[in-house]
Amino acid sequence: MTRTRRVKIGRVIAMLLLVGMAGLAFVWYLKGEREASTHASEKHDVVLDEPHLPEPDTPAVHDASAVSNWDGNRSKLEHTPLPDADVPLAQQLETLEALAEQGNPEAACRLYVGLRRCRTVAQRLQRAEQMQTHLEQGGEARISQDMMVSSIANTLENAQALSSWCEGIKPDHLPDANALAAGTIDRMTSAQKVLLVMSRQNGSLMRLPRGFGPPGGFGASSDFIYPQFLSERAYGILQDGIRRADPLALEGMLMVHSPSWLPGLEEFPRLSLPDRDLFVRYALLMREVYGDDALGQVAGAVLSRSTESMSPAERDAAQRWAEREAQRWRATRIEDNASAQSATTSAWEEEPGCGDR
Numbered sequence: 001m002t003r004t005r006r007v008k009i010g011r012v013i014a015m016l017l018l019v020g021m022a023g024l025a026f027v028w029y030l031k032g033e034r035e036a037s038t039h040a041s042e043k044h045d046v047v048l049d050e051p052h053l054p055e056p057d058t059p060a061v062h063d064a065s066a067v068s069n070w071d072g073n074r075s076k077l078e079h080t081p082l083p084d085a086d087v088p089l090a091q092q093l094e095t096l097e098a099l100a101e102q103g104n105p106e107a108a109c110r111l112y113v114g115l116r117r118c119r120t121v122a123q124r125l126q127r128a129e130q131m132q133t134h135l136e137q138g139g140e141a142r143i144s145q146d147m148m149v150s151s152i153a154n155t156l157e158n159a160q161a162l163s164s165w166c167e168g169i170k171p172d173h174l175p176d177a178n179a180l181a182a183g184t185i186d187r188m189t190s191a192q193k194v195l196l197v198m199s200r201q202n203g204s205l206m207r208l209p210r211g212f213g214p215p216g217g218f219g220a221s222s223d224f225i226y227p228q229f230l231s232e233r234a235y236g237i238l239q240d241g242i243r244r245a246d247p248l249a250l251e252g253m254l255m256v257h258s259p260s261w262l263p264g265l266e267e268f269p270r271l272s273l274p275d276r277d278l279f280v281r282y283a284l285l286m287r288e289v290y291g292d293d294a295l296g297q298v299a300g301a302v303l304s305r306s307t308e309s310m311s312p313a314e315r316d317a318a319q320r321w322a323e324r325e326a327q328r329w330r331a332t333r334i335e336d337n338a339s340a341q342s343a344t345t346s347a348w349e350e351e352p353g354c355g356d357r
Helices: 001-044 060-072 087-100 103-139 142-163 176-186 188-195 234-243 247-257 275-290 294-306 314-334
Strands: none
Touching: 001 294, 087 103, 103 142, 103 176, 103 188, 103 314, 176 188, 176 234, 188 234, 234 247, 275 294, 275 314
């Protein structure tokens, strides 16, 4: 073979190698593009049926210790009676705290609600005394004096009903009710969890406003910080309450998803996920199961405006859903040993407590 021929063959081989390497690189490029395209398509294909919060990290330290303590002391503590809820909280405190520390969910629930009430009473009475002292020192304009007098009178009036029940409670020497509730929440019933979510900062229940005007009570305070363990769980707790046909959870969902302003909710640091379609469905469910009075004038007006903005097909679909859900709701209430009456018209009027199941 001549030298010239060998050179030509070498060049051909070199060109073939270069073409092969380029082809291989192109194949790898196409593979990467397809993977990226598939990943993007999968992301766009994810559809969420309802607004939801991300799953929280479980506060394992509190939960594990409380459950362990409760399980280890079950035989002894199950025979320890809970104190009468009507006696002053100071007389209940030692027993409730001991039971809550060992993981008793009802005791922790009662401490959480009761201490909120009594802390609020103590704080408001202290501020009323400060305003009274300020008034006696003078120097305020007439209009400011009138406002302070009115504020003092309202505080004393609202505190009167709870003052005897909270007598002897010292806010600076109380157990950490938030930590005790966080440690036992996984043992609580659905109804108890909903009760915590729907508790206002003064321990009373946040209810769906049935009329216009202030909700009463002490009002809001920047001293209050909504507990983190409830922030992580609140929406999921309300969802579970809906599955279990809890009328208080239904009120909560109406407030969460209202697409319009509802009076009286300003003091409550609540979830706010406006959703017209979900609000309409829950409002129609409330009306189907409990009647027009349960929905009330305010939410009823929001329902009317919301349905006016929907197409006939959307309204029909919402009504069909509400009718189907109402059947399941009544059956669930009766299966859970609720009375036939509470499964229909009166349950929304009841004031639930920590002992309810």
